[in-house]
Amino acid sequence: MKIAVLPGDGIGKEVTAQAVKVLKAVLGNAAEFTEAPIGGEGVKAAGVPLPRATLELARRSDAILFGAVGGPGDESGPRHLRPGLGLLTLRRELGLFANFRPAFLFPELIGASSLKPELVEGLDLIILRELNGDIYYGEPRGIMVNAEGKREGVNTMRYSEFEIERIAHMAFRTARDRRRKVCSVDKANVLETMQLWRETVAGVGKGYPDVELTHLFVDAASMQLLRAPKQFDVVVTPNMFGDILSDAAAMLTGSIGMLPSASIGDGNKGLYEPVHGSAPDIEGRNLANPLAAILSAAMLLRFSFGRKDDAARIERAVRAVLAGGLRTADISQPGMKSVGTVEMGEAVVAALGRV
Ligand code: NAD
Numbered sequence: 579m580k581i582a583v584l585p586g587d588g589i590g591k592e593v594t595a596q597a598v599k600v601l602k603a604v605l606g607n608a609a610e611f612t613e614a615p616i617g618g619e620g621v622k623a624a625g626v627p628l629p630r631a632t633l634e635l636a637r638r639s640d641a642i643l644f645g646a647v648g649g650p651g652d653e654s655g656p657r658h659l660r661p662g663l664g665l666l667t668l669r670r671e672l673g674l675f676a677n678f679r680p681a682f683l684f685p686e687l688i689g690a691s692s693l694k695p696e697l698v699e700g701l702d703l704i705i706l707r708e709l710n711g712d713i714y715y716g717e718p719r720g721i722m723v724n725a726e727g728k729r730e731g732v733n734t735m736r737y738s739e740f741e742i743e744r745i746a747h748m749a750f751r752t753a754r755d756r757r758r759k760v761c762s763v764d765k766a767n768v769l770e771t772m773q774l775w776r777e778t779v780a781g782v783g784k785g786y787p788d789v790e791l792t793h794l795f796v797d798a799a800s801m802q803l804l805r806a807p808k809q810f811d812v813v814v815t816p817n818m819f820g821d822i823l824s825d826a827a828a829m830l831t832g833s834i835g836m837l838p839s840a841s842i843g844d845g846n847k848g849l850y851e852p853v854h855g856s857a858p859d860i861e862g863r864n865l866a867n868p869l870a871a872i873l874s875a876a877m878l879l880r881f882s883f884g885r886k887d888d889a890a891r892i893e894r895a896v897r898a899v900l901a902g903g904l905r906t907a908d909i910s911q912p913g914m915k916s917v918g919t920v921e922m923g924e925a926v927v928a929a930l931g932r933v
Contacts, residue, residue, distance in 0.1 A: 579609040579883060582639035584632065584668075586617040587661055588856025589866035589919075590645025596868035596923025597643060597875040600895075603927045604879070604888050612639070616668070617647025617661030617856075627664030628671075636668060636849075641882035643875060644851035650858050661856075669709050674841040674849050675741070676748045677707040677820065678877070681807075681827035681837060686900035690832035690909045693804070698830050703810040705827055706752060707820025708745040709841055711737045714817050735771045737816065742775050746782035749814035753789045759811035761792045763799040763819050775816060800826060824853055833908040835867025838874035840881050848882045850874040864918035867906040869896055872926055892926070894933035899925045 581601070585594040598611060614632040615623040623629060627647070636642050647661035657663065668674075683691060683701040691698045716734030724730045746762075753760045762779040764772040776793055783791040794802065796819045802809065803823060807830055815823060828837040837853040852870030860866055873896060880889035904925050905914040917925065 580639045581609050581611050582635045582642045583611050583613040584616045584642060585645040586647040586856065587619055587649055588646060588858050588861040590647065590856050592866050592919050593852060593868040593871035594643060594645040596919060597871040599923050600872050600892060600926055601875050603930055604892065616664045618649050620664050621659055627659065627661050628667045633671060636672060640847060641878045642849040643878060644849055646854060646856040648856045666714060669841055672847065673843040675708060675710040675843055676745055677709040677839055677841045679705040679707060679824040679837060679839045679853055681705065681831050683831050684897055684900055687832035687909060689911050692829040698807060701807055701830055703807065704752060704812050705820055705824045706749050706812055706814045707824060708817050711741045712817035735769060737771050737775060739778050742778040743782055745814060746779045749812050750783065750786040750789050753812040757811040758789045760789055761794055761810055761813050763794050763796050763813060763815040765796050767795055799823060803827060828853055833867055835870050835906065835908045838870050838877055840877040842881055846882050848878065850878040864920060865907050866919045867908050868919050868923045872896060891930060891933060895926050895929035898929040898933050
């Protein structure tokens with residue numbers, strides 16, 4: 579089992595270190611871990627956010643454990659040096675088009691959710707975000723000078739029918755293993771690209787008559803997510819809407835530090851990362867919640883290696899630690915014991931022996 583470890587920047591490094599500890603405790607010598615720089619660390623090491631050696635390592639690995647990239651002031655630098663480009667290029671180069679973001683509320687964290695307990699009790703939904711298309715990759719793009727000599731920003735929302743079909747199939751297949759409901763989110767009332775999205779998802783849906791398909795405009799979807807999130811099972815969305823909706827969903831689970839993700843393509847190779855960013859505001863202070871990264875490691879075992887029992891064991895260990903009253907600052911609750919990133923990671927490792 580070859581696992582590439584790409585910690586990236588900021589708290590990416592801190593939380594990934596804890597996830598690797600957990601994986602090593604579960605896998606022993608069965609896995610080989612190789613670390614490489616990406617993002618701002620890639621720029622420091624090799625002058626680009628995705629160094630060639632990092633991409634090659636990712637290509638020859640079975641799975642990639644990723645932290646986060648980015649830092650203050652990135653948005654004003656030249657585009658080709660932006661840390662986030664390293665991740666976008668990696669996802670595209672590896673054909674990882676389907677990003678699973680499970681918003682699952684551990685019962686122990688019900689008091690940490692941003693919504694009232696009765697609205698989130700038992701919350702278990704998946705945001706399935708398309709990851710290789712949309713405005714993030716569409717051309718033309720850039721900041722140009724128009725005919726009047728004024729600057730103009732341009733990005734292009736673009737989806738091919740093929741790209742929509744493959745993510746739609748993934749959504750319906752996923753729903754078949756769950757509660758058999760797919761909600762497709764778009765903005766078909768305003769954007770032609772989204773009209774094609776809706777028509778195509780509806781077409782694919784005809785092949786899955788046992789799965790209920792609904793459609794929502796993204797504005798209505800964000801409202802429903804905060805009003806009655808338990809109505810959702812699998813939410814399939816284009817790249818940009820998924821980016822935004824999943825951060826909102828994270829708050830329902832208690833913290834952005836609780837939301838893991840898996841990005842997969844046609845094969846077993848996958849990239850596993852917490853949904854959060856590099857959090858420069860808490861970097862280097864042992865404050866980051868490592869559970870999203872640790873739960874991403876569980877997804878790695880399940881998706882890339884079919885080790886469902888090991889994945890479930892990690893999830894049970896996380897639950898045991900939460901039930902034992904340990905909390906990082908982002909999920910702190912009265913009467914619970916505050917711990918740092920490292921202590922939380924070590925507590926999960928220790929709990930593996932008990933669950
Ligand atoms: P962020 O997710 O880094 O942080 C948002 C807020 O959540 C901050 O207050 C932060 O302290 C908190 N937070 C995030 N993760 C946490 C954790 N594990 N435990 C406790 N608190 C946590 O988003 P941002 O501040 O908008 O972005 C910071 C940088 O990260 C930017 O450079 C951005 O581009 C980048 N980013 C990267 C990714 C990625 O690599 N996948 C995703 C989002 C943002």
